[in-house]
Amino acid sequence: MSGHVLQVQLTAAYGKRAVLRDLAFDLSAGEALGVVGSSGAGKTTLVMALLGLLAFHGGRSTGKVLIQGKNLLRMTEREARRIRGRLIGLIPQSPMTALNPAITLEAHFQAAWRAHESTGNQALRLRLRQSLEEVQLPADDDAFLLRKPGQISVGQAQRVLIALALLHHPSILIADEPTSALDPVTQSEIVKLLQRLTRRHGVAMLYISHDLISVLELCDRLAVLHDGAIAECIPVRHLEQATHPATRTLFGSLPVPISVLLAHFAARMRPQSSSDNFPPRPHATLTRNGAAQTDHSWPEDEGIALSANGAGRYNLRDK
Amino acid sequence: MKRLLPVVLLLLLMLASMVVLRLSPWRYATQDRVSILASSTLTHPAGTDELGRDRLVRAAAALLIGIGGASAAATITILLAAAAGLLAAFSPSWVAAVLLFLSDGFLSLPWLFLLMIVRSMLPLTASPLTTAVITFLVLALLGWPAFARTIFHGARGIRSSEWMIHGRASGLTARQLILVHVFPNLGSLLLPQFFVCIPAFLMAEANLGALGLGVGEPIPSWGAMLLELDNTALLISTRWVFLPIALLVLVLLLLEFLTSEANAHV
Ligand SMILES: Nc1ncnc2c1ncn2[C@@H]1O[C@H](COP(=O)(O)OP(=O)(O)OP(=O)(O)O)[C@@H](O)[C@H]1O
Ligand SMILES: [Mg+2]
Numbered sequence: 045m046s047g048h049v050l051q052v053q054l055t056a057a058y059g060k061r062a063v064l065r066d067l068a069f070d071l072s073a074g075e076a077l078g079v080v081g082s083s084g085a086g087k088t089t090l091v092m093a094l095l096g097l098l099a100f101h102g103g104r105s106t107g108k109v110l111i112q113g114k115n116l117l118r119m120t121e122r123e124a125r126r127i128r129g130r131l132i133g134l135i136p137q138s139p140m141t142a143l144n145p146a147i148t149l150e151a152h153f154q155a156a157w158r159a160h161e162s163t164g165n166q167a168l169r170l171r172l173r174q175s176l177e178e179v180q181l182p183a184d185d186d187a188f189l190l191r192k193p194g195q196i197s198v199g200q201a202q203r204v205l206i207a208l209a210l211l212h213h214p215s216i217l218i219a220d221e222p223t224s225a226l227d228p229v230t231q232s233e234i235v236k237l238l239q240r241l242t243r244r245h246g247v248a249m250l251y252i253s254h255d256l257i258s259v260l261e262l263c264d265r266l267a268v269l270h271d272g273a274i275a276e277c278i279p280v281r282h283l284e285q286a287t288h289p290a291t292r293t294l295f296g297s298l299p300v301p302i303s304v305l306l307a308h309f310a311a312r313m314r315p316q317s318s319s320d321n322f323p324p325r326p327h328a329t330l331t332r333n334g335a336a337q338t339d340h341s342w343p344e345d346e347g348i349a350l351s352a353n354g355a356g357r358y359n360l361r362d363k
Numbered sequence: 364m365k366r367l368l369p370v371v372l373l374l375l376l377m378l379a380s381m382v383v384l385r386l387s388p389w390r391y392a393t394q395d396r397v398s399i400l401a402s403s404t405l406t407h408p409a410g411t412d413e414l415g416r417d418r419l420v421r422a423a424a425a426l427l428i429g430i431g432g433a434s435a436a437a438t439i440t441i442l443l444a445a446a447a448g449l450l451a452a453f454s455p456s457w458v459a460a461v462l463l464f465l466s467d468g469f470l471s472l473p474w475l476f477l478l479m480i481v482r483s484m485l486p487l488t489a490s491p492l493t494t495a496v497i498t499f500l501v502l503a504l505l506g507w508p509a510f511a512r513t514i515f516h517g518a519r520g521i522r523s524s525e526w527m528i529h530g531r532a533s534g535l536t537a538r539q540l541i542l543v544h545v546f547p548n549l550g551s552l553l554l555p556q557f558f559v560c561i562p563a564f565l566m567a568e569a570n571l572g573a574l575g576l577g578v579g580e581p582i583p584s585w586g587a588m589l590l591e592l593d594n595t596a597l598l599i600s601t602r603w604v605f606l607p608i609a610l611l612v613l614v615l616l617l618l619e620f621l622t623s624e625a626n627a628h629v
Contacts, residue, residue: 147543
């Protein structure tokens with residue numbers, strides 16, 4: 045189907061131990077799919093396999109990951125490389141270990157930029173300013189970029205990784221528990237940022253989390269990863285109808301009944317989604333799917349800095 | 364500051380040795396036949412050996428030759444070990460297996476025996492300088508496998524690190540991965556090994572020299588000078604015979620501090 049930016053069918057194992065068994069799902073342009081599952085269910089394994097990088101994580105994967113109609117797992121390393129970081133952005137699970145301790149933040153950005161762009165430092169500077177503002181890191185402070193990962197807070201590292209993931213305006217964003225390392229305030233800021241990205245810019249997102257509430261807030265559909273496969277995959281607003289025991293157990297862990305939560309989020313977060321069809325949403329720009337587009341920039345006028353929503357900027361360096 | 368202290372002291376020792384060599388009227392091989400086995404005198408502050416050669420000058424030269432030779436040999440060894448270790452770490456696992464097998468095999472060779480063979484193959488007319496170069500070169504060529512495995516494991520750690528995986532997930536080219544992610548981490552991987560290697564080679568040279576297999580006469584080396592300690596008559600006549608071994612212990616201690624400091628900062 046052409047509406048899908050990503051179609052996945054995967055089997056993955058570490059040595060003899062199978063972790064994913066013929067797991068399948070797809071992702072439409074601009075859609076946010078939440079993946080929940082208990083610790084060790086294989087969420088990170090899924091992410092690595094999706095990117096064709098499971099081998100570097102010590103595992104093996106077979107199956108297909110269709111992006112623009114091509115199987116990422118069958119591509120040459122050269123072709124796959126050009127997709128990673130450009131069409132698919134990854135926000136990794138552990139912010140502190142995902143950055144190289146020996147080099148500066150600036151070196152990280154430079155490398156990520158040059159991997160897909162031949163334009164020089166000027167263009168990078170411009171983009172870097174933008175993305176640092178997007179994630180609310182000090183954009184004017186050159187000294188900040190000259191720090192090494194050991195010299196910033198975990199929350200700042202998480203933001204750096206988000207900025208890195210967004211650098212090339214990917215059409216698919218994979219977020220592996222992007223808020224797990226953060227305090228509640230920062231968590232909700234990040235969730236809002238991701239929300240803006242998907243709602244406004246039509247970025248399709250695979251949002252992996254332990255935190256069901258943030259999934260309800262962010263996602264259109266919820267997939268429950270259980271026993272190596274997707275046990276159930278249903279639109280968030282129909283969650284009450286979920287039947288699978290694993291899903292019901294998950295709901296049981298919530299502080300309030302799922303129906304109450306859903307009503308809350310329906311009232312607060314989605315006043316616009318009166319039309320019952322997703323993915324087409326009023327703000328979603330669906331132009332960035334599929335076709336080999338060279339211009340991957342997001343519309344300029346839509347500032348996605350968090351401060352725009354009146355939440356107020358808080359000083360990151362106070363943390 | 365504390366980190367720099369051993370380095371500064373080592374450099375001072377070397378500087379002092381150079382000053383001694385420069386200012387003293389004696390050369391390391393000059394024999395002062397009127398004062399053989401002398402104790403401390405005005406002309407020979409640290410006395411002379413049984414050939415009447417100035418002990419202070421010889422000890423100073425031995426220190427410079429020892430540290431210089433061991434450092435050069437350590438550089439070669441660590442480069443060889445790094446080449447093998449990195450190649451193994453970043454190659455398919457069968458290449459790693461072959462390389463590590465070779466390196467372990469190398470390690471289990473009876474290398475003292477080999478060294479004797481190599482030294483005995485040298486013609487007796489080989490110049491002392493040649494023997495010095497060959498001694499350290501042999502140490503360098505035999506020493507690398509001991510470090511290859513450590514470097515291999517360190518490099519494996521780099522290769523499977525999360526930031527390396529994140530680099531791949533960001534689409535970095537192989538070249539970028541090496542230049543941006545691997546190289547900046549090599550310093551902290553190789554430097555401690557280098558500092559472990561130098562004292563090991565100093566000891567090895569001293570031991571070989573004491574066996575008569577090291578640097579040849581008349582070039583002064585710690586090994587050759589330690590041979591003096593064999594001479595009981597001499598031991599009784601002057602305390603200055605202990606100068607070379609005291610210097611060796613001091614240098615080894617300083618290098619030990621340097622190593623532990625370097626390790627503490629990795
Ligand atoms: N490199 C590895 N080698 C062997 N087994 C692994 C490896 N990485 C993960 N596993 C195992 O695979 C399973 C899935 O791990 P994975 O990291 O994908 O879980 P997860 O769902 O991301 O968990 P979490 O929520 O804690 O991050 C776990 O049982 C884990 O022990
Ligand atoms: Mg995980």
